[in-house]
Amino acid sequence: MALRDNAIVGFAETRIVEKSDRDVWELGAEILETLLDRTGFEKGEIDGLILSSSMTGAGNCFWSQATADQLALEVDFCQTVDIGGCSPVGAVARACAAIDAGLCTTVLCLFADTQSAETNQRLRHFQAEWTLPLGLMGPPAAFGFISNRYEHQFGLDYSMLGKLAVAQRNHALLNDNACEKLRKPITIDDYLKSRMIADPVRLLDSVMVCDGASGIIVTSRKNAARKGLNKIVTPIGYGERTTYRASEAIVDVTETGHMVAGQRAFAQAGLSPSDIASFHPYDDFIIAILLQMEMLGFCKHGQGCNFIRERSFAIDGDLPLNTGGGQISAGQCGLAGGGTNLIEAVRQLFGEGGARQVANTRNALVTGIGGIPYARNWNSSVVMILTPEG
Amino acid sequence: MTMINDTLDVAREAPKSRSFSKPFWDATREKKLLLQYDPVVGKFQFFPRATSIYTGRRNLEWRESAGVGAIHSFTIARRARPPFQGKEPFFIAVITLDEGVNVMGNMVDCALDEMKIGLRVKPYWSPLPDGTHLLMFTPQR
Numbered sequence: 001m002a003l004r005d006n007a008i009v010g011f012a013e014t015r016i017v018e019k020s021d022r023d024v025w026e027l028g029a030e031i032l033e034t035l036l037d038r039t040g041f042e043k044g045e046i047d048g049l050i051l052s053s054s055m056t057g058a059g060n061c062f063w064s065q066a067t068a069d070q071l072a073l074e075v076d077f078c079q080t081v082d083i084g085g086c087s088p089v090g091a092v093a094r095a096c097a098a099i100d101a102g103l104c105t106t107v108l109c110l111f112a113d114t115q116s117a118e119t120n121q122r123l124r125h126f127q128a129e130w131t132l133p134l135g136l137m138g139p140p141a142a143f144g145f146i147s148n149r150y151e152h153q154f155g156l157d158y159s160m161l162g163k164l165a166v167a168q169r170n171h172a173l174l175n176d177n178a179c180e181k182l183r184k185p186i187t188i189d190d191y192l193k194s195r196m197i198a199d200p201v202r203l204l205d206s207v208m209v210c211d212g213a214s215g216i217i218v219t220s221r222k223n224a225a226r227k228g229l230n231k232i233v234t235p236i237g238y239g240e241r242t243t244y245r246a247s248e249a250i251v252d253v254t255e256t257g258h259m260v261a262g263q264r265a266f267a268q269a270g271l272s273p274s275d276i277a278s279f280h281p282y283d284d285f286i287i288a289i290l291l292q293m294e295m296l297g298f299c300k301h302g303q304g305c306n307f308i309r310e311r312s313f314a315i316d317g318d319l320p321l322n323t324g325g326g327q328i329s330a331g332q333c334g335l336a337g338g339g340t341n342l343i344e345a346v347r348q349l350f351g352e353g354g355a356r357q358v359a360n361t362r363n364a365l366v367t368g369i370g371g372i373p374y375a376r377n378w379n380s381s382v383v384m385i386l387t388p389e390g
Numbered sequence: 391m392t393m394i395n396d397t398l399d400v401a402r403e404a405p406k407s408r409s410f411s412k413p414f415w416d417a418t419r420e421k422k423l424l425l426q427y428d429p430v431v432g433k434f435q436f437f438p439r440a441t442s443i444y445t446g447r448r449n450l451e452w453r454e455s456a457g458v459g460a461i462h463s464f465t466i467a468r469r470a471r472p473p474f475q476g477k478e479p480f481f482i483a484v485i486t487l488d489e490g491v492n493v494m495g496n497m498v499d500c501a502l503d504e505m506k507i508g509l510r511v512k513p514y515w516s517p518l519p520d521g522t523h524l525l526m527f528t529p530q531r
Contacts, residue, residue, distance in 0.1 A: 129405045130437045133524055134482050134496050135397060135467055135474035144465025145484055152463070152507045198482075199466040247443050249435050249491045253463070374437055375462075375484045375492040 003268065006096040007221045007232035008386070010039040011346045013214040013339075016179045016331035020211035024056045024114045025070045027213035031110055032071055035217050039229060041106060046217070048077040048107030050095055052087035053335035053370075056113050059120025067110070077104040083242060084370030085282055086380040087111070088214070088338035093238045093384070095218040105223055111342075112213035115334030126374050137198070140206060142372045143285040144198035146253045150287065151200070153254060154302035158200070160309055161286045162191035164321065165204050165328065167313035168283070172325025174315075174356040179210050179331030205286045210331030214339035216346060233349045236363075237269030237385035243373070244381065254302070257381030258295035258367060265383040266297070269363075273297045276385075277360035279319050280345040282338055282369040283326040292367055296383065320358045323348060338368045342384075349388040363387045394466065394505075395480045396498045397526075401473045404518040411438040413452050418523040421515040423457040425489055426450045436491035457513035458530065459487035464497075464505060485511055485527055498528040 012034035014027050036043060049068050057063040057080070064080045077098045081087035088111045095107035127136075150156050169186045172178040186204060194204040224232050239261030245251045266272060273296055281292045290304035298319070299307035313321035324330055324344040327337045345364035347353055364386050371379025407415040417424040425434045428442040429451055435443050442450055464483040467474070474480070481497035483505075497505070498514045510530040515523035 126437055129407065129411060131494060133402050133405050134494060135400065135470045135477070135480060136482050136494070137467065137470060140469075141465045141467060141482055144482075145463040148465065148507065149463040196466070196468050198468060199479075201465070249433060249443065250462075250486060375494055 002100070003093070003096050003238055004234050004236045005221055006099050006218055007224045007234050008092070008216045008218055008346055009224050009229045009232050010035045010217045011214070011343050011350070012038065013177055013343045014212045015177045016210045016212040016333055016340070018179060018181065018210055018331070019117045020114045021117070024054065024112050024118070024213070025067065027114065028067060028071060028110055028112045031112065031213050031215035032108065035108065035215060039217055040227065041217060043073065046073055046106050046108050047075050048095060048098055048104035049073055049075045050091040050107055050109045051080045052091055052111040052113070052339060053080065053082050053084050054113040055115035055119040055121050055334045057120070058122070073108065075104065077107065083380040084335055085284065085338045086240070086368030086370035086382040088336065088342050089366055089368040089382045089384050090240060092216070092218060092235060092342070093240065096235060099218065099220050106217060106219040108215060108217055110213070110215040111333070111336035111339030113334030113336035114211040116209045116211050130374055139284060139372050140198035140201050143205070143287060144201045145375070146291070146377065147200045147287050150254045155305070157305040157309075158192060159188050160305040161205065161290065162188035163308055164286050164289050164313065165191045168322050168326045168329040170314065171323050171356055172329035175324040175330055178325045178329065179208065182208065182325070182329050182331060201285060207284050207327045207332035207337070210333055212331065212333035213336060214333070214343045216343070231350055233346050233386050233388055235384055236387050237265035237267070237271070238383065239264030240380070240382045242380040244377065251376055253377045254291060256291055256295050256377045258292050258383060261381045261383040262296040265385050269385040271363065271385060275363065276319070276365045277362045278323060278345065278348055278358050278364045279321050280341040280364060280366040281322065282341055282367045283322060283328050284332065284369060286328065288369055289321070296365070315356050315358055323353060323356050323358060342366050345386055349386055361388055394497070394500065394502050395477050397474065397477055397480045397496045398498060398516055400477055402518060402524065404520040404522050410440040414438050415522050418515065418525070419521050421523055423455045423513060423525060424452040425455045425491060427453040434489040434491045436493050455487060455489050457487065457525065459485045459511060461505070461507050461509040461511060462486040462492055463507060481505060483527060493525065495525050495527045498526050500529050504529060
């Protein structure tokens with residue numbers, strides 16, 4: 001039994017909108033219905049439910065139970081994964097582990113958040129004591145520290161960050177589910193001239209909080225075969241690290257847990273970065289993509305700008321990047337936002353990319369980033385490598 | 391040149407301390423900076439925690455720090471929520487104290503062109519309504 005004995009047999013995604021007038025459970029119901037239609041599973045065959053973190057769901061400490069009840073799912077395994085932006089990809093790994101352990105056979109992984117319409121977060125955190133008294137608004141400031149530190153250590157060509165922003169925006173133009181407000185072309189000059197939010201983090205570096213849902217069904221490959229589901233995506237490598245270098249007082253914020261998570265994922269998959277056919281990194285801020293390129297070994301630490309300069313990230317480029325626009329150009333569905341990167345990777349491997357279908361579907365790499373700590377990088381890092389084969 | 395505000399006139403509330411961070415806040419009444427120190431490994435840590443980040447044990451001591459160090463990184467907040475709204479732009483800096491910990495703080499009397507990574511700073515204590523003080527920093531000139 002292993003990760004790769006399991007398969008993603010279907011995916012679903014709602015449109016991403018600002019201030020949804022549809023309830024988070026209505027979005028969840030849309031995902032459930034779409035997945036039943038696409039896989040042929042009956043509702044009663046789903047015996048596991050794993051939810052991502054959700055700012056809307058944060059008001060209920062019985063979130064997974066309450067959602068199982070709303071969707072009338074009778075399950076043998078029920079949980080919420082609470083590692084923020086890592087939770088959708090983390091949910092896939094946990095679904096595989098639960099299936100391998102014999103706890104259940106067919107898991108609905110549901111990523112639903114309507115943070116812009118209804119946020120219920122009340123964080124018990126260091127922030128009230130240590131950062132709110134400084135007027136710190138959260139993620140943009142944290143990425144401001146990271147960016148200035150990166151520039152100090154390695155130099156930072158902001159036009160290269162702009163190149164990534166433009167590539168992702170071009171992809172959102174081809175994505176009907178992307179937030180309408182963001183589906184306008186941008187240039188590197190637009191990026192460089194966009195207003196500062198938390199220097200040197202600009203508006204076009206940043207995600208816009210939106211509402212939406214996505215989901216997948218995970219089952220054993222044996223069960224998928226029994227059901228005649230031959231269009232499958234298999235996770236072949238996974239790594240996860242929370243609180244990287246927790247036992248050190250000062251850490252280099254340009255180094256992240258993706259280094260160790262990536263090494264583990266690549267080793268399991270038997271692949272190296274140059275084998276990766278399309279790259280779907282979690283993108284809350286553009287510089288996070290650069291850092292992940294370095295940590296995953298696409299290039300050396302500190303060499304990200306040179307790597308970006310020499311590559312094309314278009315659909316038909318050397319390394320297609322977040323081919324649906326990523327969260328920065330499609331909108332961030334709150335803490336379910338990691339589902340956007342994941343679903344796009346699965347869509348590409350299913351060959352259902354339409355106008356944005358990549359040619360090389362041998363594999364895809366998807367990541368997550370979760371949580372902003374005090375004067376560090378980020379709390380959780382996950383890396384998953386997917387293939388369309390068994 | 392961009393004017394950078396010092397946030398001294400922001401009407402802040404005093405943060406609520408936790409059982410294990412209370413000594414830190416109590417000491418700020420006398421404008422003293424206390425850091426947690428793990429005598430087993432001989433290292434400091436910040437922010438205050440209920441456990442040593444080094445060993446997972448609770449044998450921590452409080453030691454007074456001069457609060458002197460150098461800018462590790464910084465950002466300029468251009469947007470803020472109340473009571474900071476309207477006080478933008480202002481600095482939020484990460485300072486590496488000489489004891490080997492990173493502490494975050496606002497900057498007082500620091501011009502935009504003076505701010506840089508490596509700039510030496512010293513503490514500036516801003517009064518809070520309950521008699522405690524908030525740790526800020528100012529360039530050491």
